Amino acid sequence: MSSVIGALSNPKRTYDKVVNDLTVLKSIWLKPLAPADADHASRLDHFYRDQAHAYDGFRSNFLWGRRPMLAACAARLEGKSNLVWVDMGGGTGENVALMAEFIDLSAFSAIYVVDLTPSLVEVARKKVKAKGWTNVFVEEGDATSWHLPLHYSDGTETKADLVTFSYSLSMMPPFHAAVDNAVENILDEKRGLLGVTDFFVSGRFDLPQRQHSYLRRVLWQAVFDQDGIALGPERRAYLDHKLNRVMEHNSDGTIPYVPGFMRAPYYVWLGCHPRSSQLMRRARSGIDLSGVEEKFHRPALFPPTFLYSISWEDPRADDPAFMVGEGDVVLTLTGGGCNAMDMTLSGAARVVCVDMNPAQGYLLELKLAALRNLSFDDAWKLLGEGKHENIEKLYLCKLAPFMSQGAKRFWGSRLHMLDGKNKSIGTGLYLMGSMGWLVYFSLLLQWWIWPARYFVRKLVSAPTLEDQRKLYNQLTPNPNSILGIFHQLMWWVLRYVLLNHYMLWLLNGVPKAQSDLIKKHDGRSIIEYAQTTFNGAALNTHIRTQNYFYLLCMIGKFTKECCPRFLKPAEFEKLKADENRMLDSIEVVTGKFKDALLAGVYTRVILMDHMDWMDASYHHDLASTLRDHVSPGGRVIWRSSSIEPPYSKVMEQYGFEVRRVSYHDKPDACIDAVNMYASFWVGVRK
Template identity: 50%
Template sequence: MGKGGDSSGGRANGSAATAPQESFFGDLKKGVRGVKQDLEVLKNIWFKSLKADVDHAARLEGFYSGQAAQYDKFREHFLWGRRPMLAATAARLRETGRKDLVWVDLGGGTGRNVEMMADYIDLKHFKKIYVVDLCGSLCRQAEEKVAAHKWRNVEVVEADACTFKPAVKADLVTFSYSLTMIPPFLSAVDNAIDMMADDAILGVADFFVSGKYDSPLRRMSWIRRFFWRATFDTDNIDIGPERRAYLEHRLQRVMEVNSQGSIPYVPYLRAPWYVWVGQKGKPGVDVDLENELHHEAPPRFPPTFLYTQSWEDPRPDMEVLKINSDDVVLTLTSGGCNALNLCLQGAREVVTVDCNPAQSALVEIKKAAIEHGSYEDAWKLFGEGKHEDIERLYERELAPWLSENSLKFWNSRLHYFRGGLYYQGGMGMVVWAMAVLCRIFFLTKTLDKFVHAPTLEEQRKVWLGCWAVRLFLHAPAFLKWILSSLCGILFLNRFVMWFGGGVPLKQLELIEKDGVHITEYVGRTFHSAAMNTHVRNDNYFYYNCLTGRFSKECCPSFLTQHGFQELKNGKIKNLTVANNFFVPELAKRKYSKVIMMDHADWLPVESCEELAQTLGKQVVKGGVVIWRSASYEPPYAKLVEKAGFKVKCISRADKVDCMDRVNMYASFWSATKL
């Protein structure tokens, strides 16, 4: 027994010892095999000569026959546009709610697109899927997939994309890296459109080069145009701009992405690719040309947004504006919360504009989450600021509806929703730094009591009982001066105020002209808000700052269940997001209501004059303009008055206990067009 046991134990230990070695050598052999297969594909791509005296089908067979079995594995890290195209088309198909769809994948190759599509929509929703390809070797691979997956609704058809006709009209037609390999592409596109139902969509993913004077987001240098077109031409792949131009001649574009991706075993070079989704209707595009421009933030702006929420209290705004169903409203974007609230108030159109494309990206993703997602997901994203499955949600539900500028922003910043959205951006860094300082100065428990105080009276007691507040309120004058100076230098300097608080130099100068020290200004802001507004139940601005999230009892209107549902039911469609400067967007159309926030505080005198004159031209008679200022008497108020408005100061910080729930400005103004 003992000997047997020892022998058994020895074998077990030996087996355990050799297991890692076997695993290592197994992985090594697998890796070597994979490289060998990739090299076989590369040999066919780079070195195999194609006969010129044969038809297109024979050329395709000659090109793919030696690499068909390895096609999917190699292209997985090369054809970067496939998944975004499938996600975008699937998102639009899901919106229909139908379960009898027909999909024709022209140039569908090995059927890999069908496997991928299953990640975005249940394949049972398709009554019929046609995988059409002219290359027999690729069709055999597709047939093997159909058999392996036991797809009863998928049919592999070895046929020409220019002549194939499905039995019924298609709801979706796709060209996935195939249109550039079809010489008679005009016929292929015409045939695709002929087979589309009236409400069908067409999706294309492929490589490309731009035209010399192409759309700004497509445009590339002459050397890139020459290099990539010549490189792909060696494999009979024509990536010129003509195919996309013809698509837009025949169809209406509803979505487009232009990007670039890596190439296996080719370091540094990144091949340009695009995704294009179109539908029947008026040929061309259904987006404002302004959104096709390559937008960059103005100089000295951070590479992300400054504000994660809007820092103007909408409650007094609504009392002054009295929004109605005939209103066309222009507002600055900021965090987008107030623009969404204007939609909820019933405005016919709300145009939200910002020169920082990151702010537009933030409101765009909020809009997409409301319009195409669930309340539960929207609450996680923008209520809690975190989502445990953000990558999948973004790919399936959000990205298909974003503009290209916003896609480029969010593609590299999904980690914001893992670490907490409200700790990101300029203001988010201030919130994070505040939390750190509270821990350093042992204020965490006090602030927790403050935030969760059940009544305003209890909140006041906690606030006035805090040692830091008592120090600033009751310290001798000379000590207050020292503390104010230190705070001004360390925490309220120009760098922190701009990159953290979004307060530019010109606004700081306005505060100084009123004879108010920046430390006194900030102290007045917080003290009055703490003494006059109940943070736990009513002041979601500071609740968010102190906790890094909202609560369902204390949040912007778009995050309430009622507000979310009203927006989703149609009011969200009244929101237009514009990447632009304020005055050019103001000049585009007539407005009945304009919300300038503190925009004019940022401007030099000549720009304020232009702003006032444009307001005079674009605001209709009886229309109302409102703004806030860090100054008691902003100098541009007289310019607005000269432009044909009756100007009124609604409130001033030196004449009231508390301006509003934010209490961040020195004055609040309205102007009515005469």
Template identity: 30%
Template sequence: MESIPVIPLAAGAGVLLLLAYALTNPSAKSLALFAYNCFLKPISKSSSNQQVALESFYKGQAQVYDRTRSKLLKGRELMLQLCSAHSKKIQNLVWVDIGGGTGWNIEQMNEYRPISSFKAVYLVDLSPSLCEVAKDRFKRRGWKNVHVLCIDANDFVLPDGVSGIDLVTMSYSLSMIPSYYSVIDKMSSLLSKDGIYGVADFYVQSSASMMGKSGTVGGQVLRHVNWFSRTFWRLWFEFDQVYLDSARRDYLEYKLGSVKSLNFRNKALGGIPYYVFIGTEKDYSSDITNRINAAATESPYLAPVSPNVSMQNLKGATEKQVAEIQSKGYQAAIINMERNCPYPSFFYQREIWRIYYDFDQPKYNQFAGQYIYAFTWEDPREDIAILNIQPTDTMLAITSAGDNILAYACMDKAPRRIHGVDLNPHQNHLMELKLASMRALAFEDVWKIFGEGKHEGFMDLLSKKLSPHMSSHALQYWMRVGPKTFQGQGRGLYDTGSTRWALRIARWVFKLAGVERDVVELCESKTMEEQQRIWKERVRPALFNPVVTRILVANPVFLWKALGVPLNQASMIDGGILRYIIDTIEPLISRSLISTDNYFYYLCLMGRYSRDNCPDYLTRGGYSNLAKRKSALDGIRLHTDTINDVVERIRPGSVNHAIVMDHMDWFSPTGTDARDEIRALNKALATGGNVMLRSSSTQPWYLRVYEEEGFECRPAAVRRPGTSIDRVNMYASTWVCTKKWSCDKSRVEGETEEDGEKLKTDIRKNSVTSLKI
């Protein structure tokens, strides 16, 4: 008698138990049906009937479809949120959801915008089984304005009384439609003037196919998919007749203007690449004219080429008009127009703050995907007083974290135009976030994000409220870093950027020395006497410990990576780094209370601002000036470029004040960079206009270059031992260089040639380099 095999019996029992579990547990049953239909059941290969093929795939899983797709089909909620946010201005929307299946998208949209507020909603799908699920869903909801059409998308026609579609969505259906090009053609042709086209889907793409397209499609962060992933996921999904070839997304971006283009990875399921796209009709968006005129005035052209110029009639512009256009964005738009391609994504944004830049340029690669400064270190109170800023002024300033630009913009009588310039794209991404928040958020939300640096609802605010007011590049950045910056267990906004290392090390030193509580008491001091006592007796000995200063303060790597001080600037400091830092901090303790009048050091020590000790834009009055005066925000332009490149495109003599912070300390005395930039500033400034700068030296070497290039230089403040020149006191001097003549002319307009030469001679005789400071 043969023995009964134990292992097969055990295996069989296991299978029976799994089967019993699957039949009795709803979740397990759904998963089993999903696995069978997706991986085991043969799919009809009918080449003549797409409906037969789809029904063969979906019929057995229609009832469990929604329960099995939440982990796989990522980005649907985000796509719907962005569609809702970007179509807020449109009333009585007509919405067509292509490949809408079970109606999940429509039910989900009700969370962001009531379906009852839509004029009509049409769900178009070829699978009868999925359409039946959708009909039952809408019947339970009682929605009379939602219509289920079990037809091919190519057969859709506008119903009587409907002149156009305001919203088209395709949620993981583009990759399943064989004749995708004809569907995109048809639906884009039916899109209304301000209509929105939203897509969420899988994709695979190589950066090689993106050459020269990043400006058009809104950036390419995470766009590249490596060879293995491209090959694996394309083959994997083709088993279920889902096609990830890049041509589908390419054609979508060719037919439509890219409003937002976001790339992601589904990390829960092996890193499947997926994207979210928000587009609009590429030629006739009503915002195009606004953007065209903004491009013409961006740098700052004080009037557009023609008040009636728009993309529709740009082809008819005369050669002279086109020749006068200096804007890089305008030039890119003309090139794309000639190729019948969409215009750069910047042209399809609602706001006109961010100026076009080509993300592909190698000069942007040096910034390693992050900004350096999460807050601005210069004191804007001094800038405003020294320059006597007027509402008729046009200003140019380095963006940095944007705090100072916002301080100028929220003045009761703000300057008419402020140009923020920064080569680091991420500094301008941060500034865009601040501008969008001022436009779209309530004060308390703004305070949590930028005052406390933390907001657990940040990602919801980003997609639902902030996204329409941001460029595609900036939105992609904050989608990627927003959760770890503002939510979760992180320390918040002010523990980001390269300078976070300085603040972290300071906290580590205080903790090691056991003075953490003393630092808090220092920041909460109510009197100068109390502040000075705590500093002198408890905090100073820990901070200026010989070991700490030798390892950190004198270390050039620490100076650059943590404090943002390059070697050229460090070499300009007299008396050594330690002496310089002592002379910086010591006088501040006697100048003003950190608790109420020095938000710079309060932030560094506490990691956040307080309600009564913060930058001007975070006060209720400053917020009100920015949020309620549309012109205050509309007057800001953000350039992602060098100062030289920006001012080369500025109408000569149109800028009144240029604030370059300590930027010129970074130049080498042996190079020509300083002179080149000074000449560019001379060209941009009006006669009598000012360059305001700060330096780590009391007598910067480049002041003589300013004099030689047509400027008169005077010290606005020079730091002496034991004194402070402002609430930061980080710099040894502040200078104002006033343009007296154009460096390419022999005299100031309105003067004789002899007067001009005499003025040059007088200034050289009184050269600041000969002043005894």
């Protein structure tokens, strides 16, 4: 709609744009091919000559990989100066203008735009002049043989910090020679980064993250082939062979004047010389961006998002029983991921976070990328308040370059939820995922029912625990009064609307097996269970200062006074110190818990409540695997919705000294700030 209004408001510009686009389309689709015996340079000029003046306008809505590729390169050059960049097949020099969005061009002592097509070189030269770029040099040359003209004072040739091929490698028939020239003659071996973006089709059998169907492979190769553009997988295979891949992303984008469902596949690929260890380190972000990335499918019955946006285990209650310290190797379910940061802050050498639901991993990737690459203020807005007014830019420049392809797909389509400019109460990180619906419901209730809003505001700002208790106790009025009837009504709504099987699973992540443990095994009703949970937490933990779990549910965000440890300024800085050393110890794995357990030996294991979800054969199987993969003296902790879960005995049978640390022993018992589980256990490997 806005584009229609824009078009009508400036008809002359719209007319010019359409004429220019038609010129480009004519060159692409209708222009006769150059004579077969023409050399590469002549063929290129034949193709570009008539469209050179209109190139930039059309390509701005077509070459979608340029900005993410340049942003990912810029993120890895941040803070450096005196850089040299060579843009091979740089065409009209538009990449230089785009790069200025991500890094101050004065960080470069020289930028070379190298291209073989005279008509495009001419456009680039005019652009350099018009923009007043004094450090940009446009060179007419062949990417397979062009050399940097500069020399250091000792006579050796200057090397480039960055070489890019933006939609040009597919147009260079001798692409091996172009890559060889860049790697062997131009790129600095120690600190050089090579960035590529281009259209592509996968091989018949390719890496999972690249794989295309038969139709896509055949269709797009046929379409591009007529303009002499080769999309096959051999370019990337050669890049992977010559360099160390730092990251890659495979996606697709729209084409002007072509229906939106016909999206052309493109990739962004970054690599460096094996000796560029510094760059490799910055690229890790807890996930291996250089490896093979499986296409993860969410398990059956899981919603297409994460269930938990925060860890629903109180790490302060874990500490005395779990005792994580220097050098510990921890395996934990990922969940909301917050507690991984706590453990690395406590000195753990390695924290492996595993979850079957890929979206839980994507959430942790977002948190890790934010902690690594954002300032405290920006990270606080995103992870503390759940929104940032500049999220698009932050995402492109600081977060996405350090995330896996799966995480980028997930977050790329959900950025509107994190947009601080959107004031709707339904947006924000903690309004996302299944748990987000619960928070949304709580906020809506406060919005609609003024007394509820008034009460919640009083509760979350109660000066002391004593004041909070007094307020909370007012919630249990005389059952025969009007307030009492309203109170009964609210519990009734809670019981039938929120605490039925379906809602327990969809909003709270409590499957049927777990609610059966409460009802059938312990003989407690769900409502009785919920009352102990809320009463215990509300009467024993000060929400304003101590209980960030319920604070979040009531106000949809954290406060600086009450938030997970990693959002406290001192801890935040500690995590980032020494080039994110602590954060480097966190690994994000999508898969089955048992497979991750089998893959290593651990000194600490957190089972959370997942044994509640499983049957007896799984309990025996897991307990025996734990016996073999937890080192002697190692500790395993778990929580259960049952006061006496049957599998605690199973753990004893498999060589663990088991102790119930705390449990719901009275109606308003409080075992931790969450208080959502009936018991908390530790098993020490004998």
